[in-house]
Amino acid sequence: MKPTTIITACIAFALSGIGGTLWYEFQHHSPMTHADHSSSLSKDDYAQGDLREKDVIQRMSPRMSQELDAKGLTLGSPVFLRIFKESRQLELWMLHPASEKYRHFKTWDIAAMSGQLGPKLAEGDFQAPEGFYYVGPSAMKPDSRYHLAFNIGYPNQYDREHNRTGSFIMVHGSRFSVGCFAMTDPGIEEIYTLCSLALTNGQPYFRVHIFPFPMTPERMQQATGHRWHNFWLNLKQGYDWFESHGAPPNASVKEKRYELNYESIANQP
Numbered sequence: 001m002k003p004t005t006i007i008t009a010c011i012a013f014a015l016s017g018i019g020g021t022l023w024y025e026f027q028h029h030s031p032m033t034h035a036d037h038s039s040s041l042s043k044d045d046y047a048q049g050d051l052r053e054k055d056v057i058q059r060m061s062p063r064m065s066q067e068l069d070a071k072g073l074t075l076g077s078p079v080f081l082r083i084f085k086e087s088r089q090l091e092l093w094m095l096h097p098a099s100e101k102y103r104h105f106k107t108w109d110i111a112a113m114s115g116q117l118g119p120k121l122a123e124g125d126f127q128a129p130e131g132f133y134y135v136g137p138s139a140m141k142p143d144s145r146y147h148l149a150f151n152i153g154y155p156n157q158y159d160r161e162h163n164r165t166g167s168f169i170m171v172h173g174s175r176f177s178v179g180c181f182a183m184t185d186p187g188i189e190e191i192y193t194l195c196s197l198a199l200t201n202g203q204p205y206f207r208v209h210i211f212p213f214p215m216t217p218e219r220m221q222q223a224t225g226h227r228w229h230n231f232w233l234n235l236k237q238g239y240d241w242f243e244s245h246g247a248p249p250n251a252s253v254k255e256k257r258y259e260l261n262y263e264s265i266a267n268q269p
Contacts, residue, residue, distance in 0.1 A: 034063060037186045049143025053196065056148065060193040072096060073105060076201035079194055080248050081171075083110070083181060085117060085128060086213040090171070090183065092194060101246030108191065111175040112182040117212040118228045120154065120179070123166045128179055129154045130212055130231075132238055132251035132258060136205040140196060147173030147185045148192040152208045157253045171208070207248045215239040234258050 039059065045051045065075045078095040080102050088110040093102040115127035129152070139151040149172035155164050170180040173188035183191060195206055212228070213219050215236040223229050237260050241249040249260040 034186070037189060047143075049141070053140075053142035053148070053192075056142075056189050057193050057196060060189055061197075064190065064193055068094070068105065071103060071105060072098070073103060075194070076197045078102075078203040079198045079206045080242075081191075081195075081206065081208045082242075083208065083210040084213055085113065085115075085130070085210070088113065090181065090191070092191060094194070094198075099246070102242075102248070105194075106190070108183055108187045110181050111184045111187070112177040113180070114178050117226075119164070119231065120159075120166055120169070121164050125166075126179055128181065128210070129159070129166075129169055130210045130235065131156060131158055132235075133208045133210065134205045135195070135208060137199050140192075140199070141170070141172075142192075144170070144172055146170070146180075146182070146188075148188045149173070149180075150192070150195065152210075158251075158256070158258055161253060161256050209238060209242070209248060211235055211239060 037059070039046070039055055041051065041055050045055075061075060068075055073094045073096060077097070080093040080095075082091040082093070083089070084091075089107050090110055091107045092105050094105050095101075096103040113128045115125070118127070119131065120127040120129035131154075133152040133154060133156055135150050135152060139153060141149040141151065149170040152169050152171060154166060154169040166179070168180075171188070171191065172180055172182060173185040174182050175184055176182055198206060212223075212232060212235075215232065220229075220232065220236060223232060226232070234257055238249055238251060238258065241260055241262065245262060247262070249262050252259045252261070
């Protein structure tokens with residue numbers, strides 16, 4: 001099968017609203033981390049994204065609320081996601097109302113992704129992107145055939161100004177991915193619930209920052225001379241900003257580089 005054929009098939013699989021077979025395979029053959037990952041939806045109901053989303057949120061909310069409460073966090077609070085490709089991890093942070101800073105809630109292992117360190121350049125290159133992205137309500141995909149998904153918004157303004165192409169880059173369920181980030185079905189149920197409820201509760205969009213690795217001075221020193229070192233230095237500004245401010249920066253583009261600035265938490269989605 002040609003690479004472009006594989007990409008097209010992956011996109012169609014992720015976007016299709018018909019997912020009953022995958023759901024039942026997940027139900028009966030995948031190990032459950034928690035009992036609340038088991039659904040009683042019929043195949044027909046599962047095929048309807050709104051019912052699938054409602055079912056997942058109802059099942060996840062009680063346990064998520066308990067786990068959040070233990071960390072002084074609240075279900076429905078604003079969220080922020082960081083992805084590190086080298087360690088294959090996705091972090092979810094939530095706004096702590098008393099401190100007005102984002103607090104780490106949980107880290108999930110990425111079950112599958114493709115490509116090497118460095119940004120995505122073109123449709124069909126099998127690369128997962130790097131950069132600063134955001135997800136609004138219209139990017140949520142509860143009827144994905146990868147169980148649940150959301151579109152990170154690649155290509156963003158920076159990517160377009162560098163003539164980078166591609167589309168439908170998702171964070172989704174399952175253990176298979178070409179260019180996206182597969183989190184397993186149990187993993188995406190937790191992530192999707194927290195993100196969806198944040199949007200429902202008034203966060204206009206949530207940010208997804210994708211880095212090649214934690215951009216510490218030591219790791220950046222190791223990357224000296226790499227093809228993408230200058231690009232990573234630009235990304236490091238956003239990484240450092242969050243580490244020092246406890247809130248993700250606003251990212252705009254000027255002269256084909258990310259330009260970062262900080263607003264008060266009250267004005268920041």
